[in-house]
Amino acid sequence: MSFVLLNQFDLTVTVLAVSLGFTELNPFVRYLIEAPVLFLVIKQVVPVCIAWFMPGKLLLPSIALLGIIAVWNIKEFIVFLL
Numbered sequence: 001m002s003f004v005l006l007n008q009f010d011l012t013v014t015v016l017a018v019s020l021g022f023t024e025l026n027p028f029v030r031y032l033i034e035a036p037v038l039f040l041v042i043k044q045v046v047p048v049c050i051a052w053f054m055p056g057k058l059l060l061p062s063i064a065l066l067g068i069i070a071v072w073n074i075k076e077f078i079v080f081l082l
Contacts, residue, residue: 003059006066007047011040013073020080 014024014033024030032039051059 001051003051003063003066004047006063006070007043009070010066010073011043013070013077014043017073017077 014029018024018033024033029039032042
């Protein structure tokens with residue numbers, strides 16, 4: 001559940017950042033943002049499928065990495081707002 005929620009948080013932060021004028025640094029995600037339906041499918045369906053088929057203990061490194069990314073994104077927004 002946390003894997004999917006962190007992916008949804010990343011999706012929300014990415015959309016918010018792009019709408020505020022930030023540039024997405026990942027070229028693959030930058031391409032996907034130009035095709036919003038494809039972007040939503042990949043950012044919503046793929047994590048659910050991964051979480052469904054992958055044993056929980058194998059998701060732990062991904063959850064940790066996504067947690068670090070979430071903290072980084074929050075820090076960047078705070079710096080931007082100040």
